[in-house]
Amino acid sequence: MKSIHFVLAVSALTALAAAAQAQDVTTVIRAAKVIDGRGQTIANGDIVVTGSRITRVGARGAVPTGARVIDLGNRTVMPGLIDGHSHLTWYFNRQGRYHTARDGDTPIQSMLAAAANGAATLMAGFTTIQSPGSPEDKDLRDWIETQGLPGPRIITSLNALQRGSPDTLRMLVRQRKELGADMIKLFASASIRDGGAQTLTDEQIAAVCGEAKAQGMRTMIHAHSKESVKASANGGCWEVTHGVFVDQEALDLMAAKGTYFQPQCSLVFSNYLDNRAKYDGIGNYNAEGFAAMERALPLAADAITRALATKGLKITYGTDAVAGAHGRNAEDMVCRVQKSGETPMHVIVAATSVNAEALGLGSRIGSLASGYEADIIAVDGDPLADITTMRRVSFVMKGGRVYRNDGNR
Numbered sequence: 001m002k003s004i005h006f007v008l009a010v011s012a013l014t015a016l017a018a019a020a021q022a023q024d025v026t027t028v029i030r031a032a033k034v035i036d037g038r039g040q041t042i043a044n045g046d047i048v049v050t051g052s053r054i055t056r057v058g059a060r061g062a063v064p065t066g067a068r069v070i071d072l073g074n075r076t077v078m079p080g081l082i083d084g085h086s087h088l089t090w091y092f093n094r095q096g097r098y099h100t101a102r103d104g105d106t107p108i109q110s111m112l113a114a115a116a117n118g119a120a121t122l123m124a125g126f127t128t129i130q131s132p133g134s135p136e137d138k139d140l141r142d143w144i145e146t147q148g149l150p151g152p153r154i155i156t157s158l159n160a161l162q163r164g165s166p167d168t169l170r171m172l173v174r175q176r177k178e179l180g181a182d183m184i185k186l187f188a189s190a191s192i193r194d195g196g197a198q199t200l201t202d203e204q205i206a207a208v209c210g211e212a213k214a215q216g217m218r219t220m221i222h223a224h225s226k227e228s229v230k231a232s233a234n235g236g237c238w239e240v241t242h243g244v245f246v247d248q249e250a251l252d253l254m255a256a257k258g259t260y261f262q263p264q265c266s267l268v269f270s271n272y273l274d275n276r277a278k279y280d281g282i283g284n285y286n287a288e289g290f291a292a293m294e295r296a297l298p299l300a301a302d303a304i305t306r307a308l309a310t311k312g313l314k315i316t317y318g319t320d321a322v323a324g325a326h327g328r329n330a331e332d333m334v335c336r337v338q339k340s341g342e343t344p345m346h347v348i349v350a351a352t353s354v355n356a357e358a359l360g361l362g363s364r365i366g367s368l369a370s371g372y373e374a375d376i377i378a379v380d381g382d383p384l385a386d387i388t389t390m391r392r393v394s395f396v397m398k399g400g401r402v403y404r405n406d407g408n409r
């Protein structure tokens, strides 16, 4: 009996040691081109990963003893992408229609659909998303973070705020924080399908952004009209999303106040138009709404061109991915280069280090640098020469774990 106990004890210890080693395994990722997320490139670079962190980024060097090498050949490596605006809980049900609360799907079925959207997003190279937001995000966020569910890191507002007196809105901000929200989402204007005019007073907007700041939380404001964008910048809000109808004064004001601007280029509109039959007849997804989105396409691309020319304006990357768009989150990178005249490097930086900074995670993710989380992806080819290369993600590592590696082609 004694010897059996001894054997069991030894094998348990060996297993523990193996588990500890597995966590601290060193991996060298090498590729023809490395984009660091801050605007620099390295030819024939190495990224050394130990456990979940990056420990070295630089020119090809000696392989540490015992390290495994992942040679990505001609591929281009960069930090895991960040979509600052994605709604993972939006999906098409099995009848091929946009899911609503009354379509008969159970909460479990809805959560499985959200998990599938998370997996699709991760496989497309987006290792972090911000969701503004839905209460289901909380469990999805926590299961991805701690229970091994494949998906991006999730930063969530839980439900968005839409109405209430300034005092009520301040109370709702504090309540969201208690419920586990990472940030606050506020609707300050109508939907693009309803004209996009300001829906809250300047005082209500300032109440939300002021209280959130006092609570140490960031704010993201849905604002289309120039008036609502200006009220958000003047109210001390952190980030404005949409802004299809911004004028130069609103862009200059955001730059002066340090407000991050998150414009969409095409995916959100073209996805609705491509999937019209699946949305048609639900809420404001009607003839008028679809016509408004068609009209928005050139306006949105033009707003980005003007934003890029605005001195000092911090432009982030957020697609507003909804049902049908998950896994295609790189489409706005293509649009911003092809339709708005942004350089490929600039949009890659927007979707990595600038977005990380806008999420308050600038010292943890969004850059390939020593000490950062090992969120690393690769695309087949050179996105600086052809931005459509961003559609061909073939390697995904998040927190040191490889989720995808299609092999060299």
Ligand SMILES: [Zn+2]
Residues within 6 Å of the ligand: 085, 087, 132, 320
């Ligand atoms: Zn949205």
